[in-house]
Amino acid sequence: METVNVAELVERLGSDEDAVRKMAVFKLQGNIGDPSFADIFIAEGGLVRLRYLTLHASGNTLAYSLTSFSRLLDVDKGWECVDQELVERIVELIVTHPLVNILRGAMSILVSIVSHPYTGNRTSQINNFGFRALKPAIAIYPQFLEMLVSRLSSADHALCANALQLINSLMRDSITHDPEAEWPKFIQKLQDLGVIRAVYVLMQDSALQDLAHPLLEFQSLTKVLLRKWRDIPVNQEKPEHRRALKGIYLASNPEKNPDEATENGDDTRRSRRHHPEKWRRLGFETESPAGEFYEVGFLGMMDLADYVRSHGDEFQNMLLEHSTKPSRQRCPIARASLAVTSILYEHFEVEKSDMDDTKTYLISESRAGFDKLFQPLLLHWTRLHVAGLQAFFRLWKATAAEEEDLDKLIELVRILIESVVGGAARIKDVQDVEEELADFEYHRLRGLQMELLELTYEDAWGQHLRQVREELHHEALQFVKEQRIRSLLQGSWFALDSHSRSEPGPVQKSTATYQYAQLSHNRRYLHFGQFDLMGDRPPELDTLPEKISNVSVNPDHSSTATLKTAPRQPTTKITIHGYAPSTATGHGKGHSHARSGSRTTQKEVVLLTLRPSSHSIASEWLDGLLMLLNQQPITAETSKLIDLVSNYGLKIRLLNVRFDDATFAGEAPQVPARDGLDEDYYYDVFGGA
Structure with a gap:
């Protein structure tokens, strides 16, 4: 940075030629922010000339003067020149001047003046600082606040920031240092002028970087106001x-x-005044x-x-x-x-x-x-x-x-x-x-409440809650397994198509159109038979001519897509594969273990094909057979049912178990006395449904 002759610079500030003054004050604004330079500048008598330019200059000379004066105040110097004449001049510029570069400097000066009691040394009379310093000037220019709020809509973000900084300074000083408690009126005045809507729009703008600090300060001041109003007790004497x-x-x-x-019309006025409710x-x-x-x-x-x-x-x-x-x-x-x-x-x-x-x-x-x-x-x-x-x-x-x-x-x-x-x-x-x-919707809100309740308990109990979930999932799995197997024990009718009736294999050929299958009571055999018509009552188990022993063959379905087919479509089917029994045994339809011959010489064939009439029956039978063999279910319907049962179990436990005292702040409730009650018991929070 070039060396500046301060004495020469001060002399040029007092020149009769505007061009000389403009260049001098232009150079001054780049150096005055250095406290050492500012001290020399004031010692050389520059402060008086800078104040004069601030009061009387115009155009760029005025803009540079305002910026220089603002930066001088930022380093906490030059306060002896701050008086009502200067404040009135700055307020006048904000109200009447259209140029952005002049408005920025003017607002920055007022921000320093209003904020000075909290950021600088009080080197002058207190009435020259804070919101009170502006009141005489605002009385002369009552449109000041309106013009200030309107600047928040300016396309120039720097000007918006300056305007909001000044509004923030006025609000903070009014809230904190108003001895006459007139701050509610001032805040209401700003709100009536649209400051809330203007700041709200700025907060939603994409250019947050340029306005971040004053916007966050306004947000903080909003909280200060809310706290101040909340801390005022309601008093009917006021x-x-x-x-x-x-x-x-x-x-x-x-x-x-x-x-x-009241029943007596003459007493209406009196009763209204003293009505008990x-x-x-x-x-x-x-x-x-x-x-x-x-x-x-x-x-x-x-x-x-x-x-x-x-x-x-x-x-x-x-x-x-x-x-x-x-x-x-x-x-x-x-x-x-x-x-x-x-x-x-x-x-x-x-x-x-x-x-x-x-x-x-x-x-x-x-x-x-x-x-x-x-x-x-x-x-x-x-x-x-x-x-x-x-x-x-x-x-x-x-x-x-x-x-x-x-x-x-x-x-x-x-x-x-x-x-x-x-x-x-x-x-x-x-x-x-x-x-x-x-x-x-209310039901959606209740669901959200349960999710939050689970998360809260997760935070409070963590590993214990995960253990409960695992236990409940296992219980739900066993519950659904029993339900699925009972569907097999009850038996079901299945349709037969022409392909199934005529296909080769160990299944006996038939012209029947229906097939009935049922699991034996000991859960070891799957009995089935073919019929021309569905009877009013299901056939007795011992009347079914065919059976598969041990039901230990692998049930499967033709493909995932088949199982997802809409109900009543004939393509939904379940096939059971196994090994045909040796003709020497002649016992039953098929077994998981051949009684003679080597497994390597046997050929796996289709022992049974079931065509459920609906998606639900398909899910019950397919997963029932899998779970009977202690395998995991594979249909979405069964998985959904397991989750539903498990979640209901968890919700029931959560709704019936209270937090321990460590979870909530505050004193624990007093335990009520009960005659005959001793301490010989325990309470297992997670022990059972």
Whole structure:
């Protein structure tokens, strides 16, 4: 870097020629970020001339001056020149000037001024810093905030970043250092100007690298706001809290509710004021609603108030509909609203500050890291609360729930939000999320609940749960094996085609059209015979002329594709291969072991062909024969049945076994006393179904 003569540079800043001043301040912006250079520059009297240019220059000279002044403040120098005149000039530029390069520098200066109480030494009067330093200028230019929010839609990402940084600084200072507690009004003003929607669009943009830091800071500030609102206890002594509760009550339209009426019309007004279920009718547990906001504070009351204000008709219709039902069947609207607020609060981990992890993600993670870190749906808190609350109402109605089922419904809504909101991609629009919450089927949700329950127990018990799965799978296999073999013991009719009747081999030729097969009671012989007609009753076992002893030959089917053929198609068949018996023995149809002759001289033939009339019968007989020989089943239908039985067994055990105390945080429940109970027993969690 070339050596700069600071004294000469300062002299040129005061030149009468604009071109000389422009070149001097252009060179200054590249060097002023060096603290040593800045010290020499100030010692040479350059600060006064830089301030003058900032106040009076135009064009590129002004742009370079603003950038230089901003970089000087970044190294915590030059604060003695920050006064109301300078602040007013910067605010004026932001409101009136169209050039991007001027706006960037102006916003950067205001960010430093607003943030100075937390990042620099207080070398001047405190009123010159923080949000309070801007208030006189904003009073002169009331369109300042509107113009600032509009810059978030600029095509220039650097300008967007500068504008959002300034908004973040104003929000943080207002929330943290507003002695008059006017920050809610300021935040509401920004929201009314569309800051939420603008930042939401930026979060879903593809150019995250340029805006990552200010966007993440805005997300963090959103959590700060939510925490601050939640930490404010609801107090009916405060006028705004009292007004909010009154608004919730009046939105219920008590005049039209049967519960509010009395037999004496003259006492209607008095009874309405003192009705014993004034608040319980709205879904509160008691007649002291303020205390029920303990877990979610003013945030919970805001959410409930926003719902009844924006969905008043739905609110009133539900109250009217439920007023005719017994109290235990009425949907507790207020408690449901508080529960959804709490669920969202936990889902977005509002208590956790994500700014500590931001630097790590920005340094080490790719776009995938950004997708994990950004939570654009957090910005639409109110809409998610309404969608979650309406999902609760839908589930309450679909399950015909009662008051004692409240906790179960809350848990279902928690799983629903974790699945839909937690599973939403960064670029997924909030409207699509709302629709998915509304359309999520109850049975699908219950299935998801069981999967999560299994995963939770897997984490808690690990190897023990895997052992249980193996045991249950073995039990299911034995259960299905017995079911399949009993189908063989019961016997079945099978069709015969012309090819089967005329094919050569040990099977006796016949003109019959049907075949009946049945396993013997001792499970050692498969008996069968051919018939012209199917009788009303199955034939007796001892009337079947043919049999295969030991049933130890290998059952098979012609091909996998054949077995998958649609029911009632004649191509579905099972063939049993074996060795024809020696004519010397003459005992039975076929055996697994010949009684005379060498196996090497025998030829394997088809002993029996079965043509099941349906896919289910084919599965029962094929897998029944295999499992009878202690071989594994091969059809999809049998495998599905084994999994079904095994999974049901696991779910029954999970639903009837509670976690041990080590799994849950908190104190263990007190063991109730019972007369005559001693300690001479044990409880095997996994011992039996």
